[in-house]
Amino acid sequence: MLGIKEAVERLNSGGVVAIPTETVYGLAAKVTNLQAIQEVFTLKRRPSDNPLIVHISSLEQLSEISKPLTELELSIINKFWPGPLTLILRRKKKVLDAVTAGLETVAVRMPNHSICLDLLQRTGPLVAPSANLSGTPSPTKKEHVQNDFGPSFPILDGGACTIGLESTVITCRSDYLSTTIKNESVYTKTPSHSDIIIYRPGAISEQLLSEFGSVHYYSASQAEQDYPRSKPILPSPGLKYRHYAPKAKVQWLSSFDLLRAVTETSIVLLLDKNQVVNQAQAVEGSISSQELVQSCNLVECEGSWERFGQLLYDTFRVADIENYTHVFVQDIRQSTARSSLKDAIINRIEKAISGQ
Numbered sequence: 001m002l003g004i005k006e007a008v009e010r011l012n013s014g015g016v017v018a019i020p021t022e023t024v025y026g027l028a029a030k031v032t033n034l035q036a037i038q039e040v041f042t043l044k045r046r047p048s049d050n051p052l053i054v055h056i057s058s059l060e061q062l063s064e065i066s067k068p069l070t071e072l073e074l075s076i077i078n079k080f081w082p083g084p085l086t087l088i089l090r091r092k093k094k095v096l097d098a099v100t101a102g103l104e105t106v107a108v109r110m111p112n113h114s115i116c117l118d119l120l121q122r123t124g125p126l127v128a129p130s131a132n133l134s135g136t137p138s139p140t141k142k143e144h145v146q147n148d149f150g151p152s153f154p155i156l157d158g159g160a161c162t163i164g165l166e167s168t169v170i171t172c173r174s175d176y177l178s179t180t181i182k183n184e185s186v187y188t189k190t191p192s193h194s195d196i197i198i199y200r201p202g203a204i205s206e207q208l209l210s211e212f213g214s215v216h217y218y219s220a221s222q223a224e225q226d227y228p229r230s231k232p233i234l235p236s237p238g239l240k241y242r243h244y245a246p247k248a249k250v251q252w253l254s255s256f257d258l259l260r261a262v263t264e265t266s267i268v269l270l271l272d273k274n275q276v277v278n279q280a281q282a283v284e285g286s287i288s289s290q291e292l293v294q295s296c297n298l299v300e301c302e303g304s305w306e307r308f309g310q311l312l313y314d315t316f317r318v319a320d321i322e323n324y325t326h327v328f329v330q331d332i333r334q335s336t337a338r339s340s341l342k343d344a345i346i347n348r349i350e351k352a353i354s355g356q
C-alpha cells in the first residue's frame, strides 16, 4: 500500500499505480508517458484499440487535453463535475495515440474523490482504466485489485468506492459519430439528431442529462447491429468488449424463482429482501425469510439502490473466489422505485447475464 506522496513519486517517475475514485479503482499512469501507458494495457491485457479515460482535477488541466468546449459541454461539466460522468471531446494533437486508440476524440472525467483529486493536482492528468484484468468485474475496493494483480501491487487506498459502477460515458456532438480514424472515414447509422448521446449508462442518468437537451442511448446491441463484430471500429470501442461477467451463471431472480435460488452453491443479491419474500409467500411451499438467510449466501441492501450498486461487483467477485455456481439477482427491471442508478445497474447485470 502506498501513501499519497509515494504514489505521486511513482507516477511522476513513469510508474503505474492503482488509485481510488468514486466509481471504481483505476490503473493510473501519466497521460504524457507512453511507456507507462503501454504498461497499463499490458498489465490489464486490454486490447490496444480500446481507448482510455483521462482523469483531471481542474479545467486548466482539461485545456491541456481537449480543444475548447461548446456551451452545452460546459454547462454539463459545470453541473456534474467532479462526478461520475465522462465526456468525449475533441482532442488536442499532442494527446498520445495510445490513449485515444487513434481516435480524434478523447474521453475525460473529473472524479469526485478527495484523495484522487489531491493526487491529480500533484501529478497532472492521468489515464485510469479500471484496475482489473480485462473481462473480470471492475474493482470497487483494494482487495479486488490485489486479487487481479497480486498482494504487493502498488495501491493508493481510498476505501470502498461509494458508487461502485463505471462512469456514464457521453458525447455532445453527433458529428463525432462520423469521426475519422487514422484518415479512414467511418460511417455510422446512429441517429445524429440528439444533443447528447450516452454510450455507457452510469450514475448520471438519462433523466438527469435530459435537463440539458435531447438524449439518445446508443446501446451495445444497437452497436452490434450497426457494426458486425468483424469490424474493428465502433463509435465507442468499449461497446464491443466483454465486460463485467463473473464465471458463475448470473440470472434474474423473480419471486417465483426463489426456491430454485436457495442452494448452498448460490449467492443471492437482493435490493429488498422483505419485498421478495413477501411476494414469494403467494407461491405454495415457498420459504420464509429465515430459511432464505440460512440456506444460501444472501447479500441484501435494505432497499438502498446505492448499496445495491456498491455491492454488485463485490458479489460477482465473491461468487468466483468462493466457487459459487449461480448468482441470482433480484429482478428490478419492472420495479416502480425510481433511482438514477437503475439503468446503470440493469445494464451491468444484463451484460453479466449475456456474458458480453
Ligand code: AMP
Pocket: 050, 051, 052, 053, 088, 100, 103, 105, 106, 107, 128, 129, 130, 166, 169, 199, 235, 236, 237, 238, 239
Ligand atoms: P474503461 O476505461 O474500461 O471504463 O472504458 C472506457 C470506455 O470509454 C472505452 O471502452 C470506450 O468505450 C470509451 N471511450 C474512451 N475514449 C473514447 C473515445 N475517444 N471515443 C469514444 N469512446 C471512448
Ligand code: MG
Pocket: 129, 130, 138
Ligand atoms: Mg474497465
